[in-house]
Structure formats: structure tokens, C-alpha cells
Amino acid sequence: MLNETTAVISESIKRIDARGKVTGETPYPGDIDIDGQLWMRIKFSERAHARVIRVDASPAEALPGVIRVFTSQDVPVNEYGLVMKDQPVLCGPGGDKAGADVVRCYMDMVAAVVAETDDIARRALDLIQVEYEDLPAVFDPEDAMAESAPQLHPEHPRNLVTQYRIRRGDMAAGWAAADVVVEGEYETTWQEHAYLQPEAGLSYIDEEDRVTVVVAGQWTHEDQEQIYHALNLPPADVRVIYPAIGGAFGGREDMSVQIVLALATWKLRRPVKIQWNREESILYHHKRHPIKIRAKWGATRSGRLTAIQAEVIGDAGAYNYTSNKVLGNAHLTVSGPYEIPNVHIDTYTVYTNNIPSGAFRGFGAPQALLAAEGQMNRLAAALDIDPLQIRLINSIREGSIGTVATPFPAGVTMPEVFEACGRESWWRQTSAGWTLQKPAQLADASKRRGRGLAGGFKNVGFSFGFPEHCWAGIELQGSAEIEAVILYHAGADVGQGAHTALSQMAADAVGVPFDKVRIVASDTATSESSGSASASRLSFMSGNAIRGAAEIALRKWLEEERPAKGEFMYHPPPTTAFDPQTGRAEPNFAYGYVAEAVEVEVDIETGQVQLIDVVCANDVGKVINPQQLEGQIEGAVIQAQGYALMEYLVSREGKILNPYLSTYLIPTSLDVPPRIKSVLLENPDPIGPWGVRGMAEMPFLPLAPAIAAAIYDATGVWVDSQPFTAQRVVKALRKHGIGAI
């Protein structure tokens, strides 16, 4: 029985949650109601930067049906934040926490109204009177670094959250050895996650007297920690449960409604519900970081990189969220997946009065790779070397030393990934090396087609010294035979299909058919921490945890324990932070590698760029569920298409001007290319379970620079500011006298 071949790994097993999702039965947080529940609405800051002098809630509390208005003084420990607790839960005067009386952006919360109905709560918001004393504000990160700029957080002079450096080799020698030097300036703007399910939640006191919050998030135990810290409660008194989650992409990594819901239920001992609309969702959760990068790369005539220099400035917004980590990742990836002897990089994470930036699929790498791969494509053009060929000349490979002066973890497959991408798209290998087959042009002279390529890498799991961990529990039920396997796990299924993939892993680890596995997931009451559904880490980390737990449970099974239970906390190899002077680090324990080739059609009269075809080569180590995996690639590519070509969040002096899906535009079925070809490589990661590598972010990473390269191939014009809107492309074209009629 135990040795039976189960064939659950690499099978396209249908999602275990699909039935409820196609019938509409699956409840998301906003679909759940409890008898006697109250409704919450939140009063947000009306200033980009101001001291809150007074919050008068009495007119609101006088409105019939209003139960209570919570303000800063109601929060026992008025601070929160994923990495740094630098944000007040509710901004206002009178508390113990220094600086909690200041709003630093429009998404700060000032008060939370609880009422009998949602409509009463909404009307009460207008009755809350907030008196502000305006403070000078700063919205440009470069301005914010000036000594004279308004200071958002006193413990961070010049608004610098972090400042990272890499100093490697001899720059003067590097430039001297270069036959060609290319320089570029790249700029990216915010991206909105636009998961389809706006934030919602329900809180209540459960049967064991725990303050319980039902919400959509990415890490149950982190939500729990943020709540019990702010409420100053013992951890065991707070419970977090995730029902179905309507997408996340990093946007649910930080708190939205969790703490205020818990606060209200803890004080009132009644169930409280909140439902944000789309406008609130866009206005009040973090975004992808705007990052400006100045880069200078040198290479020999034969295409070998000699030196790179880069300055990276990231807009953290008003609070850190995960900004220091995101910019750390940008710091690491801004040199691309290449071996470079001489490196000089400065990276700044800067507070401004803009909306906070935080986690979003790719976590700093898409911005950094726009610059890195843009530079590589410029070098290829300047040297007249094929873009794939020049990458293979410089690509990191097994044993390569990174810019951080330590070797990449074993299992580097970047060259194989580049080659697979070229082979499966439009490159031909000859004795002279790889060459791109140019696309056929159309009869319509206003349209030009071009092809481009870019690659990238990104960490799997948490970096820079974080005590990375993942827990799983396995319970084997039955008597003579294992009749059922219960997998306990906290990992969030944000839509990616994690619970199905983890169940497949559990079936294989125990050696039973898939249908014997049942998963009990995403509840702090039934699991230890499994870490977040982020950093492309869940399959990698959970697989190792599941294997460990299964091994223990099977041993107990053989020792006749019934049911046989195993628990395992997996810890990967430790990592280290950047050395402040040189940047030396062992930043990560595993990486994913990806390359993408695209074909675009540029309308040279309008500047509109149509994505025609995409080939994505991704080394996933081992495919657990092919159908789900290809779904991840297709979703990531289209999200990246939106990022590259159309998504444009407009913010003026800290205020978002287009907080609707009618004005913040994301791709529809009509925008997407008819084909996305997934090329899956299976070179095992030496420490990945079944060889698995993380993959969910990888297909996002190089799409924008690949599109930029294809636009260049089509027109001979570079575009460096994301998004590449028609207007920006036309401007660049006209500057070169192209397309004017």
C-alpha cells in the first residue's frame, strides 16, 4: 500500500475548490453574514500630510443606529506594519505612541464607525469632524532625500528607509576595459493589484472566546500577529481564518480591515462586518513601487560585460510596508542575470507622502529588470550582437559569483532557460551562434512588427536573513490501511491553486491516491505558521514541510499509532543581509529563472502596441500540476502585459485620481495575445521538494523589457518609461521622424 505508485505529481488534477466556484456556492469574505452583525465604515485621511488636532465623533455617535466610533485613543498599541511598525492603526491625538497624531498619506485611517446598518455607518462618516493642521508634504522621492524636505519619520533622516550599496571590483578598470558604454534612465510608476474581490471581512467572538477575523489575506499568522500586537492581547486570544480569497498578487500581504475589525469586536463583543467597494480598494491598499533607475553598462567588443553602475530610487510612500525588502530585491536584480566583475550600485528606499508601496508579484524585480534588460538590449544593438547571443555570453551559470560577492545557490540554469526560450521562439542556432529570425512585415505600412527577448531571476522564499519557516501537519487515519490523510496547513490559496497542489504533494509523500487527502487550511486555530503565499515560496516551502510531516506520521503509523500524526517545521538554509559598505550577502537560498520572447505590432501612426505572441521559458524544477502551472504563467504574462502597456495609476500630490476599473484599465479578453506558449523546464532545485522551484512571479518579470526590445526591433526606437502608452510611443517615434502623416 505505502509503496504503490500514486502518480499524483505532474498530474493535472482538477482543483479541489472548482465545484464551489463554478456553482457560486463558495463564500468569499463579503458573502458571509452572522445574525446580529454590525457594519463598519472607515473614515480615511483627507490630507496628504497633517497633524490631526481633534477628532469629534459626537455628532456621528448621536445618529440613531450608530453604535460606536473608534478613534486613536481606543487602540491599545497604536502601531502596525509588516516589517517596521511605523503606521498608526488610527491616526489622531491623545495616545501614547509618538507621531500617531499625524496622517502621512490619504490612506491613513482616522476613525472607524460601527452601526446597525451599512447605510447608517456610511452616513455617520460625514458627521465625524476632523480638524487638521497641514504639514508640508513631499511627493517626489528625490526631493524627499534633500535635507530640507519635510521629514515623515524622525528616526529616518532624509526620509531614507534604507540605503544599500554594492561595491565590487575596480570600476576604473572596468570602464577602461569597455569598448562600448551605454547609459539609460528608466522610470516605472505604480501598479494596482486589481484583484477582483474588494477587501471585506467579518469579525466575531468564537466558541473559545477568541477575537476571530474572517478575511482574505496572504499569511494568516502574520495577520494574527498584527492584530494581537495592536490590541495588546495574548496571541492565543486572536484567530484569523481565510475563506475563499478573490486574488491577492501581493496586495493582501499588508493589513487592510483586519485590525479595526478585531478592535471593534473585541470592544463591543459583537460581530462586525465590513465591505469595501472598488474605489476604497484602490484608494486604500498599497501599490507596486514606482522606481527610477539610472544605469551605465560597459562591455567589450565581443560582448563581455566589464562594469555596471546603477542608481535605484524607490518610492516607499508614507510607510515602509515591505519596501525595504522590495528595494533589496531590486538592488540584487538591477544587474540582471549576468556575471559582472566590476559593480557599483546605490539603492535608496524613500518615504514620501504618496500612497504606500509594497508587495506585488515580482517584488521589485520587474522594475529592476526593465533597466537591466533594457541595458542589455541597448548593448546588443550598439555592438551588433544578437540579443540572445550576448546574454549567453554573460549569463550567470552554475558556480557564478553574484554581485554580492557570494556564489548563487546550486542549481543555476539561466543559460538553459535562455536557450530554451530562443529555440522555442524565433531564434536559430548556427555555428556563428544564435540569430533572431525577423518577422514578416504586413502590407499595411502603418503597422510594423518586431520581436524581442528578456530574461530574469528572482528569489524563492524570504531573503536577507529573515527566519524563513513553513509548518505542515499530517494525520493518517485508518486501522489496517491508511484510509484518509488530513493535511493541516496555513498556506493561503489566493486562487493559484495552492491547496490542490499541496494535497498532491501530501498524497505523494504519504503514498496514497489523491482522493484520500483532505486539507484543513488557513486557520490559525488549526495550524502553526506556514508563512505567506508570496515570494513564489509556497510550493517550495510547503512541499518540504509536508515531506517532513509525512515522514514523521508514517513512522508513527508503522509504530501502530492511530491516528498517526506528524508535524514538521521546515527551515531552509539561512540567508544574510547586505553588508552596509560592500553589499556582500548570502541573500537567498533558492532562485527561479525565466526568459520571454515576444512579438509585437506597433501602429506607427497611433503608437499603439499590440502584443501578438509570447513564449515563456520557465525553469520550474518539477511540475506538480501542469494545468495549474500553465494557468499561473498565462495569468502572470497578462498582468505584466497590463503593466507594460496600459495600466496607468494617476496620482497628484498623493491623491489617486482614477480609483475605478473604468479609469484604471486592466487587460480584457480582447487585449490579450491569442497565444502564450509555456516552455517548462524541469531542472531540479537541489533543495526543492521533488526538485520544485518557485515560479508564480517569474513570468511577470521580463515581459516589459521584452516588449520594449520588440518595439525597438519594429521601429528602432527605445521606450524606457512604463507604461508604454500609445502617446509615449508616438512621442518617441515622432522624435525620430517615424509615422508622421
Place this chain on the structure above:
Amino acid sequence: MWPNEFDYARAGSVDEALSLIGDEGKFLAGGHSLLPVMKLRLAAPEQLVDIGGIDSLRGISADGGLTIGATTTHAEIAASADVQAMCAGLASACGQVGDQAVRNFGTIGGNIAHADPASDPPTVLVACGATIHIQGADGSRSVSAQDFFVDLFETDLEDGELITSLSLPNCSDCQCAYVKFPHPASRYAIVGVAVCLKMDGGTCAQADIAVGGATVKAVKCGGAEAALTGSTLDDAAISAAAEAVKADIGDWLAGDIAYPESYRQQMAGVFLRRAIAAATG
């Protein structure tokens, strides 16, 4: 999102609708223009009079020209063989409004009363010389589409007046087309150009042209029309028209950060060329 509070009444006839409507009231048909702005609190009427059930306001008749009832849906207009024959540009424009769900319930009367500059039908109505028929407490009147659209979300409609129908001349012997540059994802017109060309042999006897999307309202483009009229639609004439159209819309330009006014103005020239090609192709 919830709209403001309002009184709601259903009207069984035009007369009843006109008697029910109050000073701060609005007529409701499909609601696909009005309800979205009410949800965003950009409009807060105190009263809605539902005219969706009035049969006399709905339907298409073809008798020399076209008459289209105000509560006829975009889907019905797009699918109508009469409209396709007599005003191909309007059928095309109505087929490009929103998406299928929106076209199923959104009405032409509601669309033009809302006067969204990025919407497609007004541009064709202005180009093709449509007449809007309006009824009020004091009787009925008719106004040309060109005069009906006054400014951004602003029409000639007075409080309490109801659009009952629109009529269009038979354009079946014209070369008629509506071509737009759709906003990615939303598909609203960044610029939309409607052309209606009467050809006499190889010569353009009459040219009617309107531009929307790039402008605060659909604008009739006399300069571009003059450049084409009397020409053989040769390259020189088309280039002159493409240049003239930018001046024609110069006083009415609209834009946003992604697609500013200057860009849209340029694109009006590009899309005039494409509309002429589509009409004559």
C-alpha cells in the same frame, strides 16, 4: 455603491411621464448611463420616472428615413437590417458601445441625454444629420443633433423634457463609416470619426464629418468637409482634410494624462484617413 435616495415612479405613457416628472427628477430607461453616475454620486436626482415600459418609445421604423424610438437599445439598433442599410455608421457605432450586456439594456435616448463625449453614437448622429425629437409639458420640438450636443455632458434638453425619438435621413446611397481608436480595455473612444460621403461618379459631392472622443462633445467638422467636397478623394484632398480636422476640433479638445489633448488632436487626422478608407473601401 448605492445611489442617493429618490422617489421612483413608473410611467405607462409619454403624457404620464411628463405629468409625473418633477423639478429635480430624471427619466430612467435602461439606466445604463444614469445609474453609474448616480452610484458615483455625480448625479443625485430626487426622483426617477421609469419610461422603460412605454411601448411607443421603443422600436425602429424605416419609411424614407429612419425613426428610432428613444428607448430602443444599442443591441437592437446594431442588429437592425434597416439601420445597417440606411445608416451603416450608426449600426457600427451602436455595436461598439460598452459590451454586450451594456448594449442589451442601454438605450439610444439615455445615451444621448447623458452626452458622454467618449461614447460612439453621438458622433455618427452629428455627422449624419440626425434630428432629435423632444417632448415637454409645453409641447414637442425637434433639434438637430449638432445643436443638441452643447458641451461636456451638456445638451439642449430642458428640465422635464423627454427625448421621444430620433430620425435620420436615408444614407443608403452614401459611403458611411464610423471608425474609432478605442481606449485599451475600456474601449471608449480616444477619438472616433464618422464620415458620410455622397459620391457623384468619382467626385465627392457632399462630405459630412464629425469627431468625438477627442472632444468635449461630438463636433461637426466643416473644414475637413470642405477639403473633401468636390475632390476625387485623392491623396492631396485627404491630407488637406486630415489637417483641417485638427483645426475643426481645436476649440473643443478633451484629454487625460494618458492621452492628452494634443495627442488626440493628432489622432483625429489619422482616424479621419482611416474612416474615409473604411467608408470607400
Place this chain on the structure above:
Amino acid sequence: MQVSMTVNGVAHEADVDPRTLLVHFLREALDLTGTKIGCDTSQCGACTVHLNGKVLKSCTLLAVQADGCEVTTIEGLAEAGEHHPMQTAFWENHGLQCGYCTPGMIMASAAFVRDNPGASEAEIRHYLEGNICRCTGYHNIVKAVKQVADAAAAT
């Protein structure tokens, strides 16, 4: 305001505030929470239902406007306990990830294929432009709808 309508074959009468949108009526009065709200601006299609057989974004109609109408929601799509072929196709083709757009996507697709058996992939992509998905990149959704469209044409 009194309103009566038949939802998923069951007659309902209710007294509603006139500003109640159909989607709120379905979700709150009838507890049919399969119909989702995603955008509030008639963009995303998560609230798509059938009104007298036609696809409708139920966030863009007042409940009182549906007086006397027949409404079908995702909960009413299955017949005699059998999933609608579109539900099965989305399931089999992995035409969903987070699933929040799925009820609306299935309702729109089911009406489309009913009216357009044998529809081409391009027609499907064009038709679905009013339903937004942020997870899948649409490919498996189109595949699912095409499978049902092909099967419908074959019978």
C-alpha cells in the same frame, strides 16, 4: 416599493427601497451570493445574470426595473442537479483561479453560446470583453467556452 420577479424559477415578492440595485436584492434579500460585486462601474461583469434570457450587469439595474421579469443567477444555471455544460467546461479546463469572476463569466458565456453555437475563438474573445479576470490571462476561459460552443454546434 413593491417588486415581484421570478428568480431561478421561484417567484419572489418584496418591498424594496427603490435605490436597491438588482445585485443587492439578489445577494441580500434572496441570499444568492454567487453573484459578485467587483467594480461598481459596470466594467468587470462579476455581477452578470440573465434578465429575461439576456445578459445583464446586475449592478446597473434597479431591482424595481426588474419588476415582472425572470432572472437567472449562477445558482439557477444547473438543471435537475446537473451542472450546466459551461460550469463543467470551466472546471475541466481550469478556466478559473481565484473564482471571483467565475459566476459572471459563466453566466455571460452560457448566454453567448446559447445564441452562438459554434462561435469562433475570436468571437468569444470579443464577446467576453465585458467580463474581467485578473488571474487567468483568459486563455483557459476561452478554451472552456470554445469547448462548449463546439459541442453545441455538433448537436
